[in-house]
Amino acid sequence: MKLIAQAQQEPAVTTPDGAQRRLLSYGGNLMLVQFTFDAGVSSWRHSHPHEQVGYVVAGEIDFVREGQAAVRLTAGGSYYVPPNAQHHIVTYAPTVLVDVFAPLREDFLARVDKDKK
Secondary structure: OEOOOOHHHOOOEEOOOOOEEEEEEEEOOEEEEEEEEOOOOEOOOEOOOOEEEEEEEEOEEEEEEOOOOOEEEEOOOEEEEOOOOOEEEEEOOOEEEEEEEEOOOHHHHHHHHHHHO
């Protein structure tokens, strides 16, 4: 459980698509995560059993979810991903996203614990 976090002080994990992932606050069934991307990045198409709500803090992305047309989002935009839905993004500017996952991502916690050793 992590109740309080300051994003710039949290350790970053580099994802396979080159994003910097920082775990912010989490506990119970919720997790808040920050992703920072360079411009010109396409994240891999993926799915997970978690619900996800995201917010574009800065930047410009195309948000793509299976069965829907891509949607261009800029700072202030948000999105929802239901469980097990294929989705990905494409960035057009340096981008910061904040995502909430429910239940929390045990796979993200396992990675942080591994990096601390």
